[in-house]
Structure formats: C-alpha cells, structure tokens
Amino acid sequence: MPLGRWTPLRHPEIDQVAIDDVLHALADPTRRRIVRMLIADGDRPCGTFGLEVSPSTLSHHFRSLRKAGIIRQFDSGRQRINTLRVAELDTRFPGLVDTILDSAPD
C-alpha cells in the first residue's frame, strides 16, 4: 500500500470550476489566509505559511483550494509551489475573490 507523495496533480479546467466549491473553500479562515499570503507575497512552497495547524491539516487545505480551482501547484525539487489562479478566476467569476476577501476580517 503506497503512501507519501505520488498522486498526479490534477487541476480543474477553469470552465469546470464550480461556484459552490469556491465559496466553500473561501468560507474557511485558514484557507483565506493562504490566499491572502499568496496575493501579498506571490508564489510560495507549502511549508512557508507558518499557520498554526499540523502539516497534514495544511495539506488538506491546499488540496481543497486546488480542487476548487483557486490555486495551482507544481513540484520543484522537494517542495511544492503554490500559485494563485487569479486571472483565470476573475474571468470566470468577476470580482468574486476580491469581494470575499474584502468582506472577511481575517
């Protein structure tokens, strides 16, 4: 039974991204914080967010964001880099992410 990092990275086409998934993803403060840090400081590997959750929980949140079409991930050496899909998202759901982030205090 294989464990560890082996699953191929799947990113949904922007047309396939569902509004329900985006809203659900951004309804969590930890995930919003991730998005905010990506906006502020650009692409970063998973280990550099300094959030107060365990590595496995963090991994779970990155998967949620990826499956919701909010971030893109690619491997670089032993780290996995996270990128925001801002332009794509804003084409599909104009103003949505910004409006949500402006509405949230955290």
Added chain:
Amino acid sequence: MPLGRWTPLRHPEIDQVAIDDVLHALADPTRRRIVRMLIADGDRPCGTFGLEVSPSTLSHHFRSLRKAGIIRQFDSGRQRINTLRVAELDTRFPGLVDTILDSAPD
C-alpha cells in the same frame, strides 16, 4: 416533549453576522434559489417557493439563512413571511451577495 412551531425567532444583529456563515449559506444552490426568488418577487411565505425538497428540509434552509443574517422572518397568521436583509447586508459586506449571485448559474 414539545414539538411544532414554538421557538422564538432569533435574528442576529447585523454586526454579529459572520462572513463564514454567509458564504456557507450561499454555497448551497437551494438557498441561493430562495434568495433569488426573494429578490425577484419580494417577501413571501415559506410555502410558496415550489422547490423540490421536503417541507422539513426547506425549513432547515430557512433557518440557515436566518441564522446567517441573510433573511428575516415574521409570523403572519398561519404563515411565516421571509424578507431579505439586503440593505443591512450590503452595508456590512458591500457587493458580496450580488457578486455571488452573479457568479452562480442557478
């Protein structure tokens, strides 16, 4: 053990409304449909929405929307009337509801 309609109606103050609750509430297509019908046709009692869910499920959705601060309810005879808290919501989270509804296809 008392059943039926007896619980006093609680509406959160607009300042107490949490963004997480709003996003979560609007992440459900049935609840978005309710909001849309309220925008389109104005205040209406619970029984006039014609959605394909059971009465108890519908009641559950109305409670979600009420606790999220999205609707207000008051009793009138044997019906319970639903009102959107649009103005209040737009003060607290400018543009949020409209942007979400514009982003959703249903």
Added chain:
DNA sequence: AGGTCTTTACGACACATGTCGAATAGTCCA
C-alpha cells in the same frame, strides 16, 4: 548509500450537513 527535508496519504475521530418522515403547535375557518 544513507540521512534529512518537504509534503502527502491513510486511518481515526468528533462534529456538522442535507435529506427525509412523523409528530406537533398555532392559526384560521366552517
């Protein structure tokens, strides 16, 4: 090759969610 670092998968847990059917309370009307 061996050790370390980064990140994930798996299993488990408590808790929340959407759904329904049945029972019930309040209101209106005959």
Added chain:
DNA sequence: TGGACTATTCGACATGTGTCGTAAAGACCT
C-alpha cells in the same frame, strides 16, 4: 369545537469536514 393548513421540531441516516498522528515517497546533500 373540530378540521384543515402552515411550518416547525425531533430523530434518524448517509455523507462530508477539520483536525491530528503516523507512515511513506521523492528529492537533495554528504
């Protein structure tokens, strides 16, 4: 008073979620 109507609460169920600890895979470095 008795019946019909509206909407809710309760209990149950399957499913999903956020959380963690542990084990493992892949990449880098010595």
